[in-house]
Amino acid sequence: MSTHRYSSEKATIELRDVRKSFGSVDVIHGLNLKVEGGEFVVFVGPSGCGKSTLLRMIAGLEDVTAGDIIIAGRDVTDLDPAKRGIAMVFQSYALYPHMSVRENLAFGLEIAKVARDEIDRQVDAAAEILKIGPLLDRRPGQLSGGQRQRVAIGRAIVRKPLAFLFDEPLSNLDAELRVSMRIEIARLHRELGNTMIFVTHDQTEAMTLADRIVVLRDGRIEQVGTPGEIYEDPDNLFVAGFIGSPRMNIVDAVYLPGQKVGVGGFVIQLDAPVASATENAPVKLGIRPEHLVLTGGENGLLSARIDFSENLGSMRYLHCMLDSGERITVELRGSADLVSEGTIRLTCDPQHLRFFSESGERLR
Numbered sequence: 001m002s003t004h005r006y007s008s009e010k011a012t013i014e015l016r017d018v019r020k021s022f023g024s025v026d027v028i029h030g031l032n033l034k035v036e037g038g039e040f041v042v043f044v045g046p047s048g049c050g051k052s053t054l055l056r057m058i059a060g061l062e063d064v065t066a067g068d069i070i071i072a073g074r075d076v077t078d079l080d081p082a083k084r085g086i087a088m089v090f091q092s093y094a095l096y097p098h099m100s101v102r103e104n105l106a107f108g109l110e111i112a113k114v115a116r117d118e119i120d121r122q123v124d125a126a127a128e129i130l131k132i133g134p135l136l137d138r139r140p141g142q143l144s145g146g147q148r149q150r151v152a153i154g155r156a157i158v159r160k161p162l163a164f165l166f167d168e169p170l171s172n173l174d175a176e177l178r179v180s181m182r183i184e185i186a187r188l189h190r191e192l193g194n195t196m197i198f199v200t201h202d203q204t205e206a207m208t209l210a211d212r213i214v215v216l217r218d219g220r221i222e223q224v225g226t227p228g229e230i231y232e233d234p235d236n237l238f239v240a241g242f243i244g245s246p247r248m249n250i251v252d253a254v255y256l257p258g259q260k261v262g263v264g265g266f267v268i269q270l271d272a273p274v275a276s277a278t279e280n281a282p283v284k285l286g287i288r289p290e291h292l293v294l295t296g297g298e299n300g301l302l303s304a305r306i307d308f309s310e311n312l313g314s315m316r317y318l319h320c321m322l323d324s325g326e327r328i329t330v331e332l333r334g335s336a337d338l339v340s341e342g343t344i345r346l347t348c349d350p351q352h353l354r355f356f357s358e359s360g361e362r363l364r
Ligand SMILES: Nc1ncnc2c1ncn2[C@@H]1O[C@H](COP(=O)(O)OP(=O)(O)OP(=O)(O)O)[C@@H](O)[C@H]1O
Pocket: 022, 027, 045, 046, 047, 048, 049, 050, 051, 052, 053, 054
């Protein structure tokens, strides 16, 4: 890696019509994506959708069946992984148990025959960034999980890569450590400024770390956007249901003439027409749990029977059943909302309603 000294350079990463098959099984189906230099992009999607395969192809650890991978403007599709200037950090940190932290950090540079004083400089700089200076003489077995993950990230930093790829690097850590490591990674990105692609199953990690989120399903991109766009403006039911916890409520409704929507015997007036919806045709109505509010009046949007109530301290989730048999979740905050059983009437500001076709496409 001694030939790479680009840490201040912000490398773009481009996938052009990238396909991957394992034998006769196609797992990536012609995927296009451009990650901007210095951007923090998060890949999310269900297990098996191809996130790790994509990272491994970018790193060069996996062949590309068709298409091109361009890093910093250079076609690296057939380039040796070691020459791509990419560092990958995995979920299992795989440190060398018999080596000290310092030796673990230095190892890759020694293999690359970097001069001793340069190695020391790199190792000390990485240790400073990751605050592992006091641990340099310990062995991995004498470290906590979070400290080991820091060393694994340090091993990537000393190589001065063009870009970092993280494959669920925090999944093995307990909840508290995950939160502090998440902040460390955000800080690392701010300090180094490198392009980073990060895979996670954790909604909070995706929402807080990403400049842009890429939502994948079955080897295809469902949507690319900022966390706000993905959350507020999902392109389809899959994205709407995948991002957000608890999930967005989806209920059957009818789009009515005069910019109205009918659901469960209620009719509400919308502020604006849903141009792509057909009048008197069924639609799927999406409402986030935090947008449903209790209403005392006769009118409302939904009437729901509380099945059970979960008190999380700062908020309460009401898991409810509609007359139609559909299940919804309501998020209530504040002590005024102490209802926990019986039948409730709910409403929602029409601007928070999202409409989808029966086949799951967003209607705007
Ligand atoms: N070496 C392989 N041989 C055959 N199939 C593979 C191989 N590696 C991955 N696959 C298949 O490719 C698909 C994508 O796998 P991949 O590991 O990229 O998923 P992922 O999105 O990272 O999932 P997870 O969230 O569980 O880590 C899966 O269906 C998987 O079974």
